[in-house]
Amino acid sequence: MSRLVPGLILALFALAAPALAQDGVPISFGQSLRLDGSALEVTADTLQVDQTTGASEFSGNVLAVQGDMRIAAGALRLEYAPGNSEGSQRISRLIASGGVTMVTPAEAMEADQAVWSLDAQTLEMTGNVMLLQGQNMLSGQRFVADLRSGAGRMVGRVRTTIRTD
Numbered sequence: 440m441s442r443l444v445p446g447l448i449l450a451l452f453a454l455a456a457p458a459l460a461q462d463g464v465p466i467s468f469g470q471s472l473r474l475d476g477s478a479l480e481v482t483a484d485t486l487q488v489d490q491t492t493g494a495s496e497f498s499g500n501v502l503a504v505q506g507d508m509r510i511a512a513g514a515l516r517l518e519y520a521p522g523n524s525e526g527s528q529r530i531s532r533l534i535a536s537g538g539v540t541m542v543t544p545a546e547a548m549e550a551d552q553a554v555w556s557l558d559a560q561t562l563e564m565t566g567n568v569m570l571l572q573g574q575n576m577l578s579g580q581r582f583v584a585d586l587r588s589g590a591g592r593m594v595g596r597v598r599t600t601i602r603t604d
Contacts, residue, residue: 513537560586574602
C-alpha cells in the first residue's frame, strides 16, 4: 500500500502539470457555448438604446436566455452589424459585464466580463474566470474560445481540480 501512494501522487501531478503552466491550458467543449441564430430573450431593470450606433445596453439584474444557455450579468451590451435595414438587425457582438454567470447543460462559467463575437465565433471571458465541467474545475484570469472548433484556452495563473474517481 505504501508503494502505491507515491505512484498515485506522481500520476496526479503529471495530470495536473499542464494546468500549472503560465501559457495556458487547452480546453475542449461542445457547441453549448455558441450563440446561434435562434431568439435571444433578455430581461433587465433598464434598457438604453444608442441612436447613433444602434447598440442596446441592458442593465440591472440582466438575464439573457437562448435555448439551454442562460447568461446572468450586471449589464449586457448588444452591438449590431452595420448595413442592416431597420427591423432585421443582426447582433455582431455581445458584451456582458458586472459579474457574469453562464450556465449550459454541460458547463457553468463565471467571470468579471464576457465578450462574444458572433462574426468571428469567439468567446473571451476575463477576470476571475472559473469553468466547471462535470466534477472538474478550472480557473484563471482569461478564457478564450474558438466556438467553431470547440477549443478553448485558459491563461493567467491557471488552477485546476480534476476528479480521478
